[in-house]
Amino acid sequence: MTLKNKKIILGITGGIAAYKCAELVRRLKERGADVRVVMTNGAKQFITPLTMQAVSGNPIGDSLLDPSAEAAMGHIELAKWADLVLIAPATVNVIAAINAGLANDLLTTLCLATSAPIAIAPAMNQQMYRASVTQQNLASLELRDIRIWGPGSGEQACGDVGLGRMLEPMQLVELVEQHFVPPQPKFKILITAGPTREAIDPVRYISNHSSGKMGYALAKAAHKLGGQVTLISGPVSLATPDNVERIDVVSAQQMHQAALSKAPEVDIFIGCAAVADYRPATISDQKIKKNDDDMVITMIKNPDILADISTSASARRPFCVGFAAETQDVEIYARGKLQRKKLDLIAANNVAIAGQGFNSDQNALTLYWENGQLDLPLADKEQLATTLMLEILNHFHKKS
Ligand code: PMT
Numbered sequence: 001m002t003l004k005n006k007k008i009i010l011g012i013t014g015g016i017a018a019y020k021c022a023e024l025v026r027r028l029k030e031r032g033a034d035v036r037v038v039m040t041n042g043a044k045q046f047i048t049p050l051t052m053q054a055v056s057g058n059p060i061g062d063s064l065l066d067p068s069a070e071a072a073m074g075h076i077e078l079a080k081w082a083d084l085v086l087i088a089p090a091t092v093n094v095i096a097a098i099n100a101g102l103a104n105d106l107l108t109t110l111c112l113a114t115s116a117p118i119a120i121a122p123a124m125n126q127q128m129y130r131a132s133v134t135q136q137n138l139a140s141l142e143l144r145d146i147r148i149w150g151p152g153s154g155e156q157a158c159g160d161v162g163l164g165r166m167l168e169p170m171q172l173v174e175l176v177e178q179h180f181v182p183p184q185p186k187f188k189i190l191i192t193a194g195p196t197r198e199a200i201d202p203v204r205y206i207s208n209h210s211s212g213k214m215g216y217a218l219a220k221a222a223h224k225l226g227g228q229v230t231l232i233s234g235p236v237s238l239a240t241p242d243n244v245e246r247i248d249v250v251s252a253q254q255m256h257q258a259a260l261s262k263a264p265e266v267d268i269f270i271g272c273a274a275v276a277d278y279r280p281a282t283i284s285d286q287k288i289k290k291n292d293d294d295m296v297i298t299m300i301k302n303p304d305i306l307a308d309i310s311t312s313a314s315a316r317r318p319f320c321v322g323f324a325a326e327t328q329d330v331e332i333y334a335r336g337k338l339q340r341k342k343l344d345l346i347a348a349n350n351v352a353i354a355g356q357g358f359n360s361d362q363n364a365l366t367l368y369w370e371n372g373q374l375d376l377p378l379a380d381k382e383q384l385a386t387t388l389m390l391e392i393l394n395h396f397h398k399k400s
Helices: 016-030 049-056 067-072 075-081 092-100 106-113 126-130 132-143 169-180 213-224 252-265 305-310 330-340 381-399
Strands: 007-012 034-039 084-090 118-122 152-155 161-165 187-193 198-201 204-206 227-233 244-248 268-271 278-280 299-301 319-326 345-350 362-369 372-380
Touching: 007 016, 007 075, 007 106, 016 034, 016 049, 016 084, 016 169, 034 049, 034 075, 034 106, 075 106, 084 092, 084 106, 084 169, 092 106, 092 118, 092 132, 118 169, 126 132, 126 161, 152 372, 169 381, 187 213, 187 252, 198 278, 204 278, 213 227, 213 244, 213 381, 227 252, 252 305, 268 305, 268 381, 305 319, 319 330, 319 381, 330 345, 330 362, 345 381, 362 381, 372 381
Parallel strands: 007 034, 007 084, 084 118, 187 227, 187 268, 227 244, 268 319, 319 345
Antiparallel strands: 152 161, 198 204, 278 299, 345 362, 362 372
């Protein structure tokens, strides 16, 4: 009952995703939330007030000028009642109206009259979402501390493909849970991120496509959830998240040395870096000349940072979480790494799927542990990182 006694106003506006709101309300109520639904006229074209009344167990608010509704719970009373106002789906119209400070129906009036946090789950055609005025409206709402949850990406009701889908009900429920999460006990965490570069000569190296986005998002999420974060980063072009200690390294050996020296000081270690498994056996002092038609580079194995920390006999071994970047048989390989490296958890991503994994803004993961697994569906890396961090903390606290 993670949402026990939480009072949530769900504002539904006129988008096709409104039909998912019955499921959303059921899942919120399952977790103990008290949900009151406010519908715009547009919303009622997509899902009936009767359905929403039945699933929420409360009368629906749909009019600012309805004396009987006002007599039951007036709009100011309703605005004061809420712990959270969630607008899902939020059309481009309601986003613009809230940004402009309009109060031309019950929902927009509530947004002005409430002191509760407001979250919106945008849902619209991908082109409308990308329109500069929509982006400006969203940025301006964010500046006013309104949470923007989503949108997700994929096929749209209109046939287009892209960003603009309302997040799935369970993703929204998780975000609501995170919003209400009680402050976590403090913890220290070490995260590796980005690629490593293995030098061949002074001007050439072997590396991979890791951008560092996943690891940096984890560092940000860990800090948000109360972590004292150290981030060991390969070469990336990302800004250091606020309040995170960053140690820059280049090669796997440097990352190994930095990680092993920090690991005994932390409670949790996450290996998110794409560490090169091999490095050239020798690094030429001078730039290698193009003398022959072919060239052979002998490679030798790099130390395995994650395995060395996880299998350490030290009493200060941290809770160890690995990543598995796979292109096939994801579960088999991920579980193999979980066992072989003696990890507590492993987050596997299928990096053969376009638009997720290496160097993209989104990812999807499956978290595996000895007796279980959990799918974390495709989402922006920042959002996914928060969900993953909450799962990691759950497992960590259960173990300690
Ligand atoms: O950086 P992004 O562009 O955001 O992309 C994110 C990501 C795809 C890099 C990330 O989600 C990811 O999957 N990271 C792990 C990549 C990887 O190297 O996976 P692996 O299956 O080869 O390694 C398994 C685990 O062992 C990883 O936790 C890795 O950090 C660790 N390892 C591997 C080799 C080594 N020598 N030392 C290690 O610690």
